[in-house]
Amino acid sequence: MSNEELESNMSELLNQYDVKRLNRGDVLKGKVIDVNDKEVSVNIDYAFDGLIAKEEVSIDDRDPMEVVSKDDEIYVYVISPNDGEGYVELSLIKALEIKDREELSECFKEEKNVKVHVKEETKGGVIAYYGNIKVFIPGSLASRERIQLSNLVGRDLDVRITELDFNNKRVIASRRILEEEEYNKNKKNIWDDLKDGEKRNGVVKKIVKFGAFVDIGGVEGLIHISDLSWERVNRPEDIVKEGDKVEVFIGSVDRKNERLSLILKDVTKEPWTVHSNDINEGDILEGKVVRLTAFGAFVELFDGIEGLVHITEITDEHIAKPSDVLEVNQKVKVKVLSINREEKRIALSIKEAVENNKEYLDYIDNSDESGTSLGDLLKGFKFE
Structure with a gap:
């Protein structure tokens, strides 16, 4: 019997029983009658059963028996109301894709999260699938942290669809958006705490x-x-x-x-708290020169506590700058002239400390005509 004759007989049968008409693109609910490694037979509540070829069962060419079982209720897409052999040609892939598209469109519109499965790494990102729909996740949107994209392959990820254009097969998703939202949520809690x-x-x-x-x-x-x-x-x-x-x-x-x-x-x-009672006006202390400026020298008395020796308090002799007689890290004796604990300021004097030093007084008594200057004496102190 020719195809023309078969189609004519089918049309007469449909008219005789006044059953519904099928059109290409219809999506129907059916029940699996039989399944083997080449095809799936489906009861679609129609005058003729439907047939799904293996290539229309899954996108990864799996054995149909791994995808569906007898008596399963599934949705199918009508490729042709007549395959030329008395069956309705159906597709499971296209029916699922329509369903997946509807779900993705709704999630995109309402900014809901979707779960995708990452299949492979590609240039600039990774390829994932939502059901039978391919989804691209750019590397810049894969995470808010720097990661190895290859570590995502084989994983299920929650993502947000950022671009959706089925006509141009452009579906782009972001995992980073979700991580940023979680990060900002946690950050707010931390700031509040x-x-x-x-x-x-x-x-x-x-x-x-x-x-x-x-x-x-x-x-x-x-x-x-x-x-x-x-x-x-x-x-x-x-x-x-x-x-x-x-x-x-x-x-x-x-x-x-x-x-x-x-x-x-x-x-x-805090040094001023720890050493507050160790510094008083009139005390003679040993310190270390930590900084030289044009107007004087800063001397550290304790860790974190410094005082200023004004250039006029270094020596009675005329010096152009403190570095003429002092060096950084030099140990010196100083006298506390004044102390302001509230402002944490200390005024110090080297010349008064030296003048009160017994060794210096003995030196004066025995060396009236020596010509040795205070600068020479200061240079005798140890360095670190």
């Missing part, structure tokens, strides 16, 4: 000239170079390095502008 003066554990993320940025669990704060140590710090790298785990104190919290200052030095060991 921060309290001045409390201790937090963190990791040094970046070193800059003026300090170090530390992540304390979702929020980054700055340790200014002056808060790295009670001692003078020339370079942050001398105290911390990237990747170091540190324990810090919360300095100040600016929630509005999301700015956080941190302190690495132990606030309970």
